[in-house]
Amino acid sequence: xxxxxxxxxxxxxxxxxxxxxxxxxxxxxxxxxxxxxxxxxxxxxxxxxxxxxxxxxxxxxxxxxxxxxxxxxxxxxxxxxxxxxxxxxxxxxxxxxxxxxxxxxxxxxxxxxxxxxxxxxxxxxxxxxxxxxxxxxxxxxxxxxxxxxxxxxxxxxxxxxxxxxxxxxxxxxxxxxxxxxxxxxxxxxxxxxxxxxxxx
Numbered sequence: 001x002x003x004x005x006x007x008x009x010x011x012x013x014x015x016x017x018x019x020x021x022x023x024x025x026x027x028x029x030x031x032x033x034x035x036x037x038x039x040x041x042x043x044x045x046x047x048x049x050x051x052x053x054x055x056x057x058x059x060x061x062x063x064x065x066x067x068x069x070x071x072x073x074x075x076x077x078x079x080x081x082x083x084x085x086x087x088x089x090x091x092x093x094x095x096x097x098x099x100x101x102x103x104x105x106x107x108x109x110x111x112x113x114x115x116x117x118x119x120x121x122x123x124x125x126x127x128x129x130x131x132x133x134x135x136x137x138x139x140x141x142x143x144x145x146x147x148x149x150x151x152x153x154x155x156x157x158x159x160x161x162x163x164x165x166x167x168x169x170x171x172x173x174x175x176x177x178x179x180x181x182x183x184x185x186x187x188x189x190x191x192x193x194x195x196x197x198x199x200x
Contacts, residue, residue: 108154108163109135109188113142116195125150125171125193132170142192144181150197153178153190164189 110129114122126136151174154164161177167189168175182190 108160109137110167111138111140111185111188111190112136113140113190113192115142115145115147115192116197118195121193121195121197125191125197128171129167129191134167137188147192147194149174150193151176151191153182153192155187158187160187160189167191 110126112122112126112129114120122139122141126139129136152164152168153176154160156177164175167173173191178185178190
């Protein structure tokens with residue numbers, strides 16, 4: 001009877017040992033699964049870290065980066081201003097005025113008289129007139145009156161007046177109509193020179 005009792009007591013112990021063994025195996029399996037899960041999470045964290053790292057520039061404010069990509073395309077750069085150059089200004093030099101026509105050659109004959117205290121003054125004036133193209137027909141003295149300034153005299157109402165104006169302007173002579181003392185003289189201009197001839 002002793003053997004069966006020992007076998008009967010050993011069976012529950014065996015079952016308990018098997019149960020403990022099963023629990024140990026289960027615990028081992030759980031530990032393995034947990035470890036493998038942590039490795040996966042680590043990889044996941046690495047990926048997440050990489051994702052977050054790569055996502056960091058996206059979190060950076062747009063002001064820190066140049067406007068490129070979509071923003072640059074959405075805001076086109078202003079076109080360069082094109083200005084039409086003004087038409088060239090063409091300046092033409094004003095035509096130079098034509099030189100005045102040469103005066104007609106003196107036509108009125110001239111007689112020269114000295115009314116000064118300078119000897120040979122009438123001859124000097126006559127030479128000046130001839131060099132200017134005038135026809136001098138006589139050179140003499142005029143002692144009949146005192147003439148205040150060198151003067152060229154003409155007959156009023158005749159072409160002599162225009163000739164007298166030209167001669168007077170050319171040699172700075174006073175221009176006057178003939179006075180009574182020479183009114184009846186032969187036609188032509190009469191020049192009476194005084195001490196001021198050539199000094200005016």
